[in-house]
Amino acid sequence: MTNRRKFLQGAAVAAPAALATPAIAQSTITWRLQTYAGPALAEHVLDPAIEKFNAIAGDRMQIETYYSDQIVPTGELFQALQRGTIDAVQSDDDSMASPTEVTVFGGYFPFGSRYSLDVPVLFDRYGLDAIWKEEYAKVGVKHISAGAWDPCHFATKDPIRSLADLEGKRVFTFPTAGRFLSQFGVVPVTLPWEDIEVAVQTGELDGIAWSGITEDYTVGWADVTNYFLTNNISGAWIGHFFANMERWEELPDDLKTLFEVCCAESHYYRQYWYWGGEADLRVNGTKMELTSIPDEEWATVEAAAREFWNEIAAESETKAKVVEIFKKYNSDMEAAGRPYRYG
16 A cells, blocks of 8 residues: 555656646746646546647647645645645635635535536526636636536445444545534545545545545545445535636736636536446446435435525625525526426
């Protein structure tokens, strides 16, 4: 396990050099972008978009990509971005500890969405995009765009077939998800992303509630966990692209547009990569046994989420506004019926 960790760390250090342009003009604008994702995951959730940007921008601009915790720990991403230590970030608000009123909604806001397509609709048609841009502008950061990642499921060493089985389980998860799940006996644990696989092997963790099954297979967690719980606490992770405001304002308008377009392409790629991957691995995957908590029991978790929403809304006017949008959106989807909502 020690050798494996050293190998992964070495791979992470070497990876950005492979993506960088071998020789660039002296006048070339260069940015450093750090993602929340490790190398294996970034191969899908980030690299294709940045490679396209670099190919199109050519000598005018190049973006160097760095992976999870490589320049700074994920929890310090916002500070590094604000200071200009890094120029751009791909992350959720929650795990990078943004000091904004909307941070709690990043990552997995419990039962805020049922499907990945809910996320872009919430931002582009229900007003969340304007709120995010305003909140980040207050702290000197440019919010580029939001997109959906995978749903949030438990991958565990022991089977979860009832809420009682969650009691005392030490789980790697996001801050807000951990805050919500703690009422069911889950013990949230924060560790560097690259240490998670080893922590499960050594017994420091009992499980992971950080992703769907696609990431479990992609990053190696399916190799150290035995069970996958089909019940999920959110239909999609809400993540974003951000830029340091000064660096953003320095860019020519066409390069700003190019970056926005490449970010949008990244969001689109993830829509089908995750949607298809989740289904395929549930049906054809061989590494984890699927388990479920009965619907009537899981309904108590959904009811608790609505109370959690009210708790969040009481914290500030902006949070209350965002919660009302989530309520309105989900009410509209339920009223619309199939295929938007079932049951």
